[in-house]
Amino acid sequence: xxxxxxxxxxxxxxxxxxxxxxxxxxxxxxxxxxxxxxxxxxxxxxxxxxxxxxxxxxxxxxxxxxxxxxxxxxxxxxxxxxxxxxxxxxxxxxxxxxxxxxxxxxxxxxxxxxxxxxxxxxxxxxxxxxxxxxxxxxxxxxxxxxxxxxxxxxxxxxxxxxxxxxxxxxxxxxxxxxxxxxxxxxxxxxxxxxxxxxxxxxxxxxxxxxxxxxxxxxxxxxxxxxxxxxxxxxxxxxxxxxxxxxxxxxxxxxxxxxxxxxxxxxxxxxxxxxxxxxxxxxxxxxxxxxxxxxxxxxxxxxxxxxxxxxxxxxxxxxxxxxxxxxxxxxxxxxxxxxxxxxxxxxxxxxxxxxxxxxxxxxxxxxxxxxxxxxxxxxxxxxxxxxxxxxxxxxxxxxxxxxxxx
Numbered sequence: 001x002x003x004x005x006x007x008x009x010x011x012x013x014x015x016x017x018x019x020x021x022x023x024x025x026x027x028x029x030x031x032x033x034x035x036x037x038x039x040x041x042x043x044x045x046x047x048x049x050x051x052x053x054x055x056x057x058x059x060x061x062x063x064x065x066x067x068x069x070x071x072x073x074x075x076x077x078x079x080x081x082x083x084x085x086x087x088x089x090x091x092x093x094x095x096x097x098x099x100x101x102x103x104x105x106x107x108x109x110x111x112x113x114x115x116x117x118x119x120x121x122x123x124x125x126x127x128x129x130x131x132x133x134x135x136x137x138x139x140x141x142x143x144x145x146x147x148x149x150x151x152x153x154x155x156x157x158x159x160x161x162x163x164x165x166x167x168x169x170x171x172x173x174x175x176x177x178x179x180x181x182x183x184x185x186x187x188x189x190x191x192x193x194x195x196x197x198x199x200x201x202x203x204x205x206x207x208x209x210x211x212x213x214x215x216x217x218x219x220x221x222x223x224x225x226x227x228x229x230x231x232x233x234x235x236x237x238x239x240x241x242x243x244x245x246x247x248x249x250x251x252x253x254x255x256x257x258x259x260x261x262x263x264x265x266x267x268x269x270x271x272x273x274x275x276x277x278x279x280x281x282x283x284x285x286x287x288x289x290x291x292x293x294x295x296x297x298x299x300x301x302x303x304x305x306x307x308x309x310x311x312x313x314x315x316x317x318x319x320x321x322x323x324x325x326x327x328x329x330x331x332x333x334x335x336x337x338x339x340x341x342x343x344x345x346x347x348x349x350x351x352x353x354x355x356x357x358x359x360x361x362x363x364x365x366x367x368x369x370x371x372x373x374x375x376x377x378x379x380x381x382x383x384x385x386x387x388x389x390x391x392x393x394x395x396x397x398x399x400x401x402x403x404x405x
Contacts, residue, residue: 025106032107033091039078051391052374054365062392077111080118086133087113090140105137108145113137116152124159132159173197185278205231259325315342315354327361331384332375335363343367345377345384360384 009017042048043056053059060071081088090105105113113136120129132155139151178191193201208231211220222230260272264282271279315323324337340361346352360377362370369375376387
């Protein structure tokens with residue numbers, strides 16, 4: 001199919017546009033199937049490690065600029081497809097009986113079916129699993145991926161009639177997870193807790209979210225969601241106040257750090273920068289300063305924290321604080337400061353000083369990769385810059401894809 005040089009959209013009728021979209025969708029599906037085949041083969045032969053990547057997901061996310069979670073999801077589907085022949089034969093245009101009847105899956109539908117079947121307990125007979133697979137593929141003729149995921153939940157319940165073992169606490173705990181995602185001026189989050197951890201969370205949130213009448217006797221104007229958010233914030237504030245609720249890192253206890261110009265702080269103008277990328281108004285910073293310790297960090301002309309002046313081998317708490325402020329996490333993957341280590345750009349044993357102009361924050365994996373020579377780091381205008389490894393740059397597209405027809 002010609003990738004470039006199609007008719008201009010303005011010259012097409014509605015019916016022609018729809019026909020062209022149908023053709024493009026079929027071509028996209030064919031390309032996605034081919035991509036899954038290549039992903040499975042690449043992962044099987046271990047080529048990612050051969051060229052210096054940590055694994056196939058690391059290679060994909062770096063080379064094609066993908067979020068690791070998306071690369072991991074695609075690879076998981078690619079490596080599991082061989083176990084589900086009905087899904088595989090229906091995934092994309094093919095001469096199979098499914099395709100002949102119009103039962104052609106797209107990648108998102110296939111992922112929904114496979115991810116559901118992968119969660120079926122191993123003791124379920126293979127014959128039952130095959131029937132479930134065939135029925136879900138048939139249902140995909142009418143159902144979108146979200147509906148297929150719901151169907152997958154029902155299928156698992158029917159196949160696993162005994163349900164989870166009531167005393168299988170370890171299995172439930174192993175599924176615990178928490179995710180955080182950056183949002184406009186904040187974060188969205190979710191996850192799963194099991195057993196006593198779930199009970200603890202519910203107990204603390206429910207206790208702190210009770211409605212309270214206003215001073216004039218009116219009902220609490222906050223919604224239930226507002227009250228529960230306030231309860232969680234109160235819990236976090238109380239935990240942070242102890243300084244021992246979670247371990248410190250680099251000699252620094254967990255706390256909020258704000259970098260702001262001193263004159264802006266005095267005038268309550270401008271904004272202060274937070275470690276994780278957001279900002280607060282100067283007025284909010286002044287409010288925090290009323291009840292929090294203030295750690296002054298002097299910035300240079302290029303907004304870089306100045307050297308704290310030490311010749312010792314290990315990074316001091318003050319120096320670590322300056323690194324957190326400047327780098328805001330791992331230079332390479334942006335992991336938060338609590339997950340990072342201070343790396344000497346010129347190694348200490350080779351005469352490199354323990355000073356800010358020779359230090360950078362790296363997570364453990366990227367720290368190891370840097371010592372192995374997979375990353376080159378230098379400072380430019382007082383800020384660290386990493387040079388990507390050669391395997392992270394994709395090859396140029398074949399000449400035929402560049403033709404304009």
